[in-house]
Amino acid sequence: MSRTFTDESTLTTLCPRCLNAFRNTRGIRVRRADPWQFTKEPCTYCQTNFGYDYYIQPTSPKATSFKKGRFDDESECA
Ligand SMILES: [Zn+2]
Structure with a gap:
């Protein structure tokens, strides 16, 4: 059994x-x-009912830290 995460x-x-x-x-x-x-299969959450496998993904970006920082440093050095 191989599951790729x-x-x-x-x-x-x-x-x-x-x-x-x-x-x-x-x-x-x-x-x-x-x-x-x-x-x-038994539901992971309520463990009462049965259902199928699903992937749960967060759609909102966790961090927007990459937006600023690097580019500013580079432009200042140049
Ligand atoms: Zn459930």
């Missing part, structure tokens, strides 16, 4: 109810991990 996405099992809650949350993107998954 990308930097910011988290693999989570969500039942339809929790999936809806996540979809209504701002700054979070929910993506179906495997569209062909047929076996339902």
